[in-house]
Amino acid sequence: MKLIYLSQEAIDDIKMNFIKYKKHFADVNNDWFIEKFKKRDWMHESKVQCKDFILDMSDEYNVSDRKNVEIVYEALHDLSPALAADERLWAGMLFGQFWDYVKYRRKNEINFGNERDILNSFFFMRGTKRSCFMNCLSRLWWTGYLLYDEKKCEHYNAVDLICEAAYASNLILISSNNFISNKNLALGVFDCIQKRKNAGENIGRYHFVEANKYINCIGGISLLDAMAREEVCxxxxxxxxxxxxxxxIGD
Structure with a gap:
């Protein structure tokens, strides 16, 4: 399939004139939006093609999030980080092929009707870097991009770990780190937490908070990019x- 993108004009108009669109976010289907976007030539096929994929919509978010990270990243493995940071692409997909998914994953926020929550569900409202990890669709790709581990047979071990509980909040925590663009550093932290779990420790959000905080502090006095993954661990x-x-935890 070809990925859909929404024009910047459409995004700006919805953000600035939200009241005109508000009631249609509660629609069961996306027919009203698609008709409007087509009339104004606001929705287009991109040049990005991928195999067809269907997202999981299990009752438990920790189950579906884990499955969907792998589904999205495998389908869009060749997507460049530059394209993956483009709000227009994810907005187009959410208003288009994945309307049912955003209605499922952000059901409470959309039904509540709060402007900020609804806009956060479809768009980038907190700056590009942070929003990439907040948007319910783009964060699936960015989780795969950051935590896919080529060195292990089970490539998604780190994803398993972060999706066990509080996936969204833990991901936001990780995305705020100065070393977010360095996979080796991120995976080094996850190696440590995984080894402690394997040793019998009960892992909580505080493990992620403290480990990431400490590595950030180290980054103030050392060149993090020069560190090996094992050293970070x-x-x-x-x-x-x-x-x-x-x-x-051994060597």
Whole structure:
């Protein structure tokens, strides 16, 4: 299939004149939006093609999020980070092929009718970097991009870990780090947390908070990009040992 994108004019008009569109976000289908966009020539096929894919809409978000990270990243593996940071692409997909998904994943926010919550469901409202990890569709791709592990047979181990609980909030936490663009650093932190889990520790959000905070602090006095993944793992474990008790995670 060819991916759909929404013109910047359409995005700007909806953001500035939300009241005119508000009631139609509660529509069961996207017919009203599609008709309007086509009349104004606001919706177009992009040059990006991929295999057809269907997103999981299980009752439990932690189940569907995990499945959908893999589905989206496998289907759009060749998408460049520059395109994946384009609000127009994700907005077009959400108003187009994946209307049912955004209605499922952001059901409570959309039904509540709050302007900010609805706009956050479809658009980038918090700056490009942060919004890439907030938008309910784009964050699936960016999770795969950041945490897909080519060095392991189970490429999505880190995704399994982050999706066990509080996926959305943990992802926002990670996206705020200075080292977000470096996969080795991110995976080094996840290696540490996974090893502590394997050793029998109960993992909570505080593990992600403290490990990432510490690596960010290290980045203020050291050149993080020069660090190996294994070194980051050891540094994160040093901090977690100080806070939650010593666990030997090996080399």
């Amino acid at each position: 050891k540094l994160a474990n040093r901090r977690l040992n100080q806070l939650y008790g010593v666990i030997d």
